[in-house]
Amino acid sequence: MDQNMKYGSDYKPVPATSIKSGQSIEVLPELFCHTIQIVNICLAGNPETKEFVLIDAGMPGSANEIVSVSEKYFGANSRPKAIILTHGHFDHVGAIIELVKHWEVPVYAHELEIPFLTGQTSYSEPDPTVEGGMVAKMSSLFPNEPVDLGSNVRKLPMDGTVPHLPDFRWIHTPGHSPGHISLFREKDRTLLAGDAFVTVKQDSLYKVLTQKQEVSGPPRYFTTDWKAAKESVQELSSLKPAVAVTGHGLPMAGEELSKELEKLAQEFDNIAIPDYGRYVDKKQ
Numbered sequence: 001m002d003q004n005m006k007y008g009s010d011y012k013p014v015p016a017t018s019i020k021s022g023q024s025i026e027v028l029p030e031l032f033c034h035t036i037q038i039v040n041i042c043l044a045g046n047p048e049t050k051e052f053v054l055i056d057a058g059m060p061g062s063a064n065e066i067v068s069v070s071e072k073y074f075g076a077n078s079r080p081k082a083i084i085l086t087h088g089h090f091d092h093v094g095a096i097i098e099l100v101k102h103w104e105v106p107v108y109a110h111e112l113e114i115p116f117l118t119g120q121t122s123y124s125e126p127d128p129t130v131e132g133g134m135v136a137k138m139s140s141l142f143p144n145e146p147v148d149l150g151s152n153v154r155k156l157p158m159d160g161t162v163p164h165l166p167d168f169r170w171i172h173t174p175g176h177s178p179g180h181i182s183l184f185r186e187k188d189r190t191l192l193a194g195d196a197f198v199t200v201k202q203d204s205l206y207k208v209l210t211q212k213q214e215v216s217g218p219p220r221y222f223t224t225d226w227k228a229a230k231e232s233v234q235e236l237s238s239l240k241p242a243v244a245v246t247g248h249g250l251p252m253a254g255e256e257l258s259k260e261l262e263k264l265a266q267e268f269d270n271i272a273i274p275d276y277g278r279y280v281d282k283k284q
Ligand SMILES: [Zn+2]
Pocket: 087, 089, 176, 195, 219, 222
């Protein structure tokens, strides 16, 4: 294992939370979801065989919590086969270095996300001026410098397969970040959407705190390419997922999901794209 890993220079705990923080649910057999402050991680795998994969790596300082949730479902000293990242924003890689050291497992991400995971490229600064609520306004606190995982991070296979998750395929869903991916399981139409869309209005502090369900576009303060974000939502909507777990907000299923996701895809410009902000050009 390459021991030379480091977080971005602006890495720090962020004081934001929700009523679901610390709670876990079994979304489906072999799919567990856990909320860390304001972000979700997923564990996909079979508790009997103890073979599983972690999807995303939580907030800064949450490694012990992620290890104990993993052990709760998969047994003492269990470890995932790999960590798959939907993207590399601070709230999805917050505990990754401690986890890689503890478990000694590889990390997989889309090749366009690798520069943001190997210390080469910073994300654009979060935009506190974007149209939105308190979370958007406090987003200047959010780290945007890249983590450096060295040789511990690998490119996902180009053929769409997901290492150690044979039922899933990955789909490139850029816009929120260049190498953002979603994971889809055809047999029961399960979608792990990362931040391509979310089920809570992530820029509103009240809605984040209460986790009121509402299919929304990607978190505004970090989204820089709205044209790509729109196409990604349209592609995910066309998959007609039966269940969706997103990076923020509670899992959603059935008719509520299909109706709201279709609406988001059709009315993306109105619902998702902010009226003003640094990365918005509504004329696009
Ligand atoms: Zn994000």
